[in-house]
Amino acid sequence: MLGNGTEKYSKQRQAAIRAAASVFAEKGFHGSCTKDIAELMGIKQGSLYYYFKSKEEALGEVCLYGIQDYVEHMASISDSDQSFEAKLIATVTSHLTSYRERNEALKVYNDERLYLPKARRIKLKKLGSDYRQRLERIFEAGKRTGAVRQSVDCHFAAQAVIGMCNAWGDLIVRDSELDLFEVIQKCTDLLINGFTTKTQ
Amino acid sequence: MLGNGTEKYSKQRQAAIRAAASVFAEKGFHGSCTKDIAELMGIKQGSLYYYFKSKEEALGEVCLYGIQDYVEHMASISDSDQSFEAKLIATVTSHLTSYRERNEALKVYNDERLYLPKARRIKLKKLGSDYRQRLERIFEAGKRTGAVRQSVDCHFAAQAVIGMCNAWGDLIVRDSELDLFEVIQKCTDLLINGFTTKTQ
């Protein structure tokens, strides 16, 4: 951290993170330049370095911002005692809503995190794995209660849910007119039909 | 001054496309440099320009190479008169197998095509849309025959299939030990259960 926790400082730093997210999301990490980020904030290029030690650090902060509260969300979902279906719906909803809200940051996390220096990447990867594991455990519990078909591979299932959410997340970011709730509903419909036992 | 259809020339050009695909896939378009591509081919940086007018052109060729025959494949699938389920299985199989075979190029098409100049991007987009539309029509036919549930949104469904295949494609490219056929089987299982009417 450069500045000391002034109010103004942290406000500006947050603004810097959002600006970086926006630029990285549009042009990719290597395709972006710090000048663009600074301009989006209304400051000069050199001033950016008052808030970030390097472009790479900016990427790190964006990625962290991108997944942070969506991972936290998952924790509270997996800790709750809802039914399998309710949890799956909550997961998809949380995931896709995150895309709408911190849209660029989350996209950046997905597409650009591999350009992070190793140390940072590993720290983030743990967060990501955490997310996947909790989801896996939801599926496992579903199998035990009979909600999920016995033939389902829980690891595969978790991966598939995440993959599909990210794919739609991308579309959501790109097309701001997409009806979020419709997408959520159709995704959960597919997944529930795809994984649960047939009980009608 | 670019080579006039010599045998050697087109062989080398093909090699150049594959080298570019490999490098772009690993580092992204902006993160790659022409020197890396040249080195992978065993020639010198300047010599690349005998095969490509620019780095951008190289990207264009890679992207084209990446989707071309996977789109053609889809054409033959959609024109066949198999059942809905057979077509869906064939689609997923073709899509994921493509990833294994021309893995890098297809990944590049997915991740980097937006850095192409507009004209080129539009041409490719048509190919991509074509693919999606054919898939949509497969779902529509499925609905008519009753194989697919009436509540399914065919546009959504096509998008979802593509999204899931790409997400798994990414994992396949990154982890060469993943069992391709297992992935295919589980994906189709999920999709068929997710979209078809329950008939057992």
Next chain:
Amino acid sequence: MLGNGTEKYSKQRQAAIRAAASVFAEKGFHGSCTKDIAELMGIKQGSLYYYFKSKEEALGEVCLYGIQDYVEHMASISDSDQSFEAKLIATVTSHLTSYRERNEALKVYNDERLYLPKARRIKLKKLGSDYRQRLERIFEAGKRTGAVRQSVDCHFAAQAVIGMCNAWGDLIVRDSELDLFEVIQKCTDLLINGFTTKTQ
């Protein structure tokens, strides 16, 4: 707007000079940054400018501080009426002791003064020449009294004494465990043997 002779002000300014000396000595003028100087003083970068108009001015002050009293010392040596040998010993002692005491500043004067703006450099050069001339005159007097061999070139001799002292000064600054008095003794031994007539 610079401080008006407050007690605290001049104390802090002196601290600033010493801090600058230390940093310049270690990293050279161009290799140093104002932030390092400020940090060494325990203030912030911007605050330095309360004490110096510019980085260059700081260099000037350090250089001045570095030679000032060592030149004054020479004045009192050369004005005394000791023998040639005593004066030579006193000179070497004063010179090398200066290095131990205000080590960094003197080193900075030697190594970095050429980065000063012309005006300032000339002013300092006069001080340096003064020193050398007094030393030369000591040698000349030595020749007249017969203490120094007639073949000795006094200009050369003075330059040589200074050169050797600076060379050892450098080693003294870098290696704080060097025995100062041993060095002094060996230097004077060499010089006296080298320049005086052989009288044993």
Next chain:
Amino acid sequence: MLGNGTEKYSKQRQAAIRAAASVFAEKGFHGSCTKDIAELMGIKQGSLYYYFKSKEEALGEVCLYGIQDYVEHMASISDSDQSFEAKLIATVTSHLTSYRERNEALKVYNDERLYLPKARRIKLKKLGSDYRQRLERIFEAGKRTGAVRQSVDCHFAAQAVIGMCNAWGDLIVRDSELDLFEVIQKCTDLLINGFTTKTQ
């Protein structure tokens, strides 16, 4: 090494080393900029990097060039079977002549080598120590033959010779009108008188 050993390449690289030496000698490593070096060669700034991976590498090459053949020279002096006095004269002559010939490079080695990355610095330091040790051994041999006074500290003596030569070397580089042979003669005169037994 970047280029392959073309004739032109190595000629240009040598030119680059000399240009760098000249600029570093005048302004110090941190005070110099690569643009100045390139301009002195008659090429553009960016082209410099065809010959050096970095500014630091340039410094390393300059330093190496600066001491290399002067160290080699010392080897042949110390291996010869001349008298102590002859060897001392040869040493001073070689050292100071080096300054005239590769003047800037040698000055750079003396003043700027500490800005080299550790690995490189150590390699050069070995060369320098080698030089000093050979000189020390010449003094030791001198003591055994009785040419050098028994009270002389050989380590100190070697250091002193080097220090004095470097001090004069600096003056030689700065003032091209200085008569080199006169300086050599006076230095050796001082040193011989300073260190040898009095035999008149």
Next chain:
DNA sequence: AATGAATGAGAGTTCATTCAT
């Protein structure tokens, strides 16, 4: 068909300096 050499534009980064508070 290929290369060595060079270029020029632009990137990230550093830093002395300013100034309102």
Next chain:
DNA sequence: TATGAATGAACTCTCATTCAT
């Protein structure tokens, strides 16, 4: 007396691209 925030110029370094050979 001191600081946080910002600036702008300079610097090192990278790279797509060109072209004579």
